[in-house]
Amino acid sequence: MRVTTSTAQTTDVIKDASMIKQKQMMAAHYDRLTSARENGDKVVSTFVPGNLNELLMCFDLVNNLPEVNAIQNGLRRKSGAFVMEAERAGHSEDVCTYVKSDIGMMAKGNIGPNGKELPAPDVLMLSYTGCFTFLKWFELLREQYKCETIFLQTPYMADGKITPNMIQYMVKQFKEDVIPKLERISGVKFDIDRLREYLRKSAKAEDDLVYILQSGKHVRSPIDAYFGGIYYIGPIFGAFRGTDDAIEYYQFLKNEVDQRIAAGLGPVTPDGPMGEEKYRLVVEGPPNYTNFRQFWKMFYDEGATVVASSYTKVGGTYDYGFRHDPDRPLETLAEYCLGVYTNRSLPMRIDMLVDYINEYQADGLLINSIKSCNSFSAGQLLMMREVEKRTGKPAAFIETDLVDPRYFSAANVKNRLESYFQMIEQKRSGKGVAA
Amino acid sequence: MSSPTTTEIVARCQELYEDLHFTAARKWKEAEPGRKVIGYMPVYVPREIIHAAGMLPLGIVGGGDNLEVIHGDAYYQSYICRIPRSTIELGVTGRLDFVDGMLFPSICDVIRNLSGMWKMLFPEVYSKYFDVPQTYEDEIGGTFYTNEMAEFRKDLEEIGGRKITDEGLHKSIEVYNENRRIIRELYDQRAKTPWKVPAAEVYLVVRAGLVLPVEEHNELVLQYIEAAAKEDRPIRDNSRVVLTGLFCEQPPLNLIKSLELSGCYVVDDDLLLITRWLIGDVPTDGDPLHNLSQAFLHHSESTAAKYEPDLEEKGQFLVRAVKRTGAEGVIFASTSFCDPALLDRPMLQNVLKDAGIPFIAFKYAENSGQMQPIREQAGTFADSIKLWSAA
Known part of the structure; x- marks a missing residue:
């Protein structure tokens, strides 16, 4: 099935049916996110690489991905102004524009792709996986939101293999830090069968x-x-x-x-x-x-x-x-x-x-x-x-x-x-x- | 034999600083058959383990402003900092051909990826990405780090063909404890009498420790401390500043000199941070790797390459440095395109604003040649501090 739709860009775009379906999924997700406060849902911000979606769902948390917000703003031609807004606020022209788009978006009201304000997160799930900037990005967000940050470090696979020490380290972080904190913040007890x-x-x-x-x-x-x-x-x-x-x-x-x-x-x-x-x-x-x-x-x-x-x-x-x-x-x-x-x-x-x-x-x-x-x-x-x-x-x-x-x-x-x-x-x- | 003067000591250190063929380290290696040299990049590796293996830890902090980078630029886009390209230049031009291993600490994605590039460019050389914990619970990050160090110890045993004993590690920890104590004494001396201990001299004296055996360096720093105390240098009406953001790619020596010429006494800095990374002595009994791990987790410096788990603690290290040294302001000098320093900078500046501490910021590269704008900026900053403090 093919459908012709009109977008913000000048000409009509022919979309495949799966694209339409995904668009609906995304729209529903953003609606859930922007309605989180009125629905009593708690919100977690996290990253795409090292995304722990299954674990976060165990705590009924609604997932907000700043990288995806930045992408959405890029596609909608809004990110340029946000990046410049962040630079005006003192962020260097040299650093990651995802970060600056995110910071600039916050400064301009934190409006999501559905035109509604994104809620402040209840927790930042800093899954430090494959990107040093993630670490600083969520320190910056923590400074703004003053909310709790849970840190998960993923060791780098420098020698082309996963060692037992890496696995043990990560599992310990899950058991002794990440999961207990998520339980406390969400008020939901962890159920491994649900996971x-x-x-x-x-x-x-x-x-x-x-x-x-x-x-x-x-x-x-x-x-x-x-x-x-x-x-x-x-x-x-x-x-x-x-x-x-x-x-x-x-x-x-x-x-x-x-x-x-x-x-x-x-x-x-x-x-x-x-x-x-x-x-x-x-x-x-x-x-x-x-x-x-x-x-x-x-x-x-x-x-x-x-x-x-x-x-x-x-x-x-x-x-x-x-x-x-x-x-x-x-x-x-x-x-x-x-x-x-x-x-x-x-x-x-x-x-x-x-x-x-x-x-x-x-x-x-x-x-x-x-x-x-x-x-x-x-x-x-x-x-x-x-x-x-x-x-x-x-x-x-x-x-x-x-x-x-x-x-x-x-x-x-x-x-x-x-x-x-x-x-x-x-x-x-x-x-x-x-x- | 009389003690050497500051001029003599600094001249020797300057010679070591300018020597991009690392002659001192080469001579050390050639002095006895079977000796090995292990290079490391900023910001921190436990040099004690290398020392206990009977090897020479060799600090590689880029090529500075005297190295013409020809090959290195072919490996990096224009928007990546200079230290990896000058380090590659050192490698491909044979300047590091005597180095038996290279360590790439966990500091940023550029140095991380350089570890993989080194494996490909120099497959015959032991090359290790040295991962450190960013979580500071004993049973979590501590255990991970102890195990990582144990793996490194085993690697060095294989390279060196000899066992690294706990006793040997204790001795090495002791000699590095002494090195850190002496360097802190030097920093304290500068904070108390900055006119007697110019920042550029301190930098050269400390930097000599990157290429010399630690025992020799201990002697050298002690000699400098003694000689500097005897110096009769004029006190200038300079402003006292803390210099921050220089923990990886090193500034040209002229930049440090320019700051002083423009009216700033540098009373603390994060240059060559490895020499002061661990705060206080590491115990010399019990399990040495556990002790090193504990020191890293609980008694190490803060810098942008580390995660700060406590929002309230973020940036407080700078406020404390200002108070401890009696500084009147902070200069943020960050390497162009340095993710850790530049992403951290706005947060640190907010902390300083809250604490009422004035600051300025600029960027540099290790080969920056034009110092006039920096001199003008730092000079204006120093003048404005004087004006504010007089108000």
Whole structure:
């Protein structure tokens, strides 16, 4: 089913039915969030990587994700003003624009995407996973909200393995700190069987998510695993992992993907079904959100499909076999946090990108380097050279930002992309890579 | 033989500071077969374990303003700080070819990712991301950290081919206790008589400890303390300031000198924080790793690279430093693109505002060349402090 809708942007956008469903889920969630006070719900703010949604649901807490708020503000072209508002208040121009968008939004009334004020959180669940900025971000929010902050440290997987010491450390934090505090703040006693049930549901949705992401292996990929992928990961990375809604969403999406595969169709873009698949790319790094549609158009206009991306693994590396395991509820939460993409060492990240290029029969690697995000960006130039060396496929590098429109230069990005596509053509025709 | 003068001591330290081939550490290694050198980056690693392994801990704090970065820039985008690129430059140009291992402490995402880059660029060198707890409960963060140190101890035993005993660790802890005591004495001396102990000299003397064996450094700092006390230097009408935000990438020496020239006496700072990270002595009996862990959890300095679990305590270390040293203001000097320092800065500034402590802020890079704007800013700050205090 396809529906034509009108958005804040100038032209009509053709949306796939699963997108409509997700939009409804998101709208319902934001309504629940903004009605939390009148409904007597307590609110927890937390992060996407290392998201403990199943655990938080055990305490009937409503999940607020500042990163997702920043993305929403980026897509709605509001983040630029918020970032500048935060800079006027003394925040450096050098630091993460998610943080500044969030701080600026608070300064301007903390209005959510549904036009209503977001409630102050009752607790900040600081899941410090794969990003140093998280730690400071919630210290900054704590200063504003004066609310309790629960800290969970995820050790970094520097040597490419999860050690028993890491698991023990995290499980101890859950048992002796995180869970008792959540019980006290929420007034709800922890029920491990309730957690198991949510984890069981998570695993089910995760199976379908992996099926959907791996459909990019089809030559004539039915999905775009970067731009489209942003939508596909939304429910499972956000407030819906462990819910029936998520299971239904991914079943729904899986059916659509199957239909597209059967019909030999490519991804659905904002301008309708994509034309010929000329280039198959693997993309490393987050997208730009302030010019998201314009950015995507630069790809689909040229027949470039992203068949796999690292960004769709920041909330979990399910395609590498991880599933939430209800039989080991706390250990599985620890393993989940440890395994997210940005908590993996640089050599591990390179291995993943090389695997993607080979397994998804990609033409090459494109890195979208984000000014805001050192966790992703530091080391990407070495990653690019290493992936090129190991796959023999050309790689390219563009620079944008998450939600700061000042760092999206459309002409520069387009020029680079056009050059890159020419490079791929040259490589295919055996003329070698242009210097 | 007469004691060396401050000029002689500082000249030697300056030579060590400018030596980007680390000749002193190379000579130490060559003096006996089988000796090993373990490099470490800011902000903190337990050097006692390296020392107990019979190895030389070598502090690597970037390339400074004398290193031309040619290769290093090819590894980093323009919006990433300079210390990783100059450190890579040191590595790929062979300046660290005698180093047997490199430690990358948990300080920020850039240094974290550099640990993986080092593994790829120098696969023959032991390379470790040194994770530390950001939770401070004994049974949680403490146990994790003790186990991490035990793993590191085992790694060094394999590299060195010899056992690291508890007794050896106790001795190493003692010698580093002494080092910390002496350096704190030096800092106290500067706070009391800053005109006799210029910040640039203190910096050079402390920094020498990054490349010298700790026993030699202890002797050197004691000599400087003694020599500086004898100095008859004029007292200037400077303002006393605490300098903060410089815990990782180091400023050019000229920046520190410029602050003093512009009318500021630096009476405390967070430069080379590893030398004062642990506060007070670490016990030299019982389980040495447990003792080091306890010291880290409960008796270590605050900095932006650490999580502060208590909102009320956030930034109080600066207020205390101001009170302890009799400072009249705080200068935030942060490295460009430094996430920890720059994200922390607004919170610390709010704490200072509440405490009525004046401050200014600027950014630098290790190769900043133009000091005039900083001198003007710091000079105006020093003047305004004098005006306020006279009002």
